[in-house]
Amino acid sequence: MRTRALLSVLIVLMLVFSTGCSTLLDGFASDSNQSAAEKKEKKKPKVKIPEELQHIPLPPAGKYAGDRYDWQKVKQELNDIPKDASAKEVLNRMYELAAEDYRPVIRYYQNFDPSTIEVERGPNGELRLKELPGQKKVNIAILLDASGSMAGKVDGGVKMKLAKKAVKDFASQMPEGSDVSLTVYGHKGSNNKKDQAKSCKGIEEVYSLGSYHEKKFNQALDQFKPTGWTPLAAAMEKTEDRLSSQTEAENIVYVVSDGKETCGGDPVKAAQALHESDMKAVVNIIGFDLDNEGQKALEAVAEAGGGEYSSVDDGASLDQYFAEERSRLYDAWADWANEHYDKASDLSSKKYDQLQKKSNEVYDITQRELRRYEKMTDYLENERGFEFDFLHEKVNKNFRYRIDVIQEWNFDVVDHLQDKVLYNADKIQDEVLEKSDKEQEKLY
Known part of the structure; x- marks a missing residue:
């Protein structure tokens, strides 16, 4: 000081x-x-x-x-x-x-x-999270892939368990003035062909956009397990509908996924629509244990959404990603x-x-x-x-x-x-x- x-x-x-x-x-x-x-x-x-x-x-x-x-x-x-x-x-x-x-x-x-001076809105950095009284509010929409492949293991444990922990830690440290939502997709049906249609429609906002409450958010994370297919495009389209009235806010979307679209949608088009809409959302992708093909696919989604793609291979690197986000915000506050x-x-x-x-x-x-x-x-x-x-x-x-x-x-x-x-x-x-x-x- x-x-x-x-x-x-x-x-x-x-x-x-x-x-x-x-x-x-x-x-x-x-x-x-x-x-x-x-x-x-x-x-x-x-x-x-x-x-x-x-x-x-x-x-x-x-x-x-x-x-x-x-x-x-x-x-x-x-x-x-x-x-x-x-x-x-x-x-x-x-x-x-x-x-x-x-x-x-x-x-x-x-x-x-x-x-x-009038104090301006706080730093956004990579996150653009902060608002001060009377300024724009900030919405954080987290999209979590719950397709069957998220049941796989990497160094540190099961991918879904690690992803839930990282999302939980991240959401709990949102600065004052930000609202958060959690949408899960691919958690319905199974990863069998006969259940594809059901799974591809399985998109659910388990934590509605609002202030962070630890108990309710943790309960929302406990509601689902990795199960079916990957309707990434449809999940982003639903997020666009949910945020359509938030044109006066800063809107940031975080997608945590270990695979590309498997439900026939066009996630690049959906991300671009989110970014170019009136709410001007930014779509950031965290690719979890992806092969080259999946990584390239999700990089294109992040680029179309005006955000960044980051690749993580295990639980430690996923934690590190969110730690780096916090570190950037920490430095941004100092600069602010x-x-x-x-x-x-x-x-x-x-x-x-x-x-x-x-x-x-x-x-x-x-x-x-x-x-x-x-x-x-x-x-x-x-x-x-x-x-x-x-x-x-x-x-x-x-x-x-x-x-x-x-x-x-x-x-x-x-x-x-x-x-x-x-x-x-x-x-x-x-x-x-x-x-x-x-x-x-x-x-x-």
Whole structure:
């Protein structure tokens, strides 16, 4: 498990988020200092003013705000201010000329998404087994050959007994979120010619598609013995019918067989139909103790089904096959965790930097606005003859206070959002690693 250096700090921050910082982004119904010009902007959606900014003027953009600023024109406007104007009248005139509109900034922060990533469906690897809440579910359809030849012996024991054990172990270790079914074929009648028709129709889903339950699955495995012929094509056709409604799921078919089709069907065509259908199933074949002819036949079936063919000769190699499947899935979970861990880190870093950039931009705007106000009051004092004390005590202090409040709010709200970004990234990373560890432990 990876070390997370920020975990303890971020837990404390999480507690802070729920209390002291709640007003940074909250807004209230109106701003009592809105100008008449602002009230006329009825078509624009209203911005909820945060509590920290409710007691200062937040007028719309002034006539010469931003890139429209023209000092020569501003001076002409300042010349129209009467010498007996009140401090409020002077301030309002200055705002009408050069005030910056901070409502878009408020809206930006209020709409900022501090989340990092949505965890995608877990790794499929060779198995494509994993689903996470809200993602595609996964169906595992196991088709087990119960024809008479499965009563034969190989190193390690009887083929059918070994196959049942391997299937049982495999099904019991399916990751969370996967459904499993077990279909057996060739277990009816006998392998005599007179019973061929009966045996070829002997296809039965002994464990219906659903969540794995150990007792019920084991009971299903105990219901049949190796008996008759090999209706592989018909078994896949029945599986296609059973999965036909599962078009929104990942569908994987595993066939365990020791022989080629003996009932006159076309398993290549059936596998291709499964793979090319709306449910897009993948057909994997495990050939058990096959001769060259049988192996080639089943290789063609797997290829047509978009899956893989694997050959096993005894009980040990059959167990090894499923162990390798689990190993691939184990590695896939590690890759999945690493990918999502890095994605969360990269995205949180990007969003953190976006917020810092925005904060710097807002600070620069406030500083520019402040310099313009100072230049205007200097002009009023030096060129228009306004009293220094009047401008300093009743005008300058007011617009400087407004700028100070906006700057402080800007710093605080960005700190708050940046902390949330880091917290969310760490939370996602913890969940991903925990989920990966859980699924890897389940495989062994």
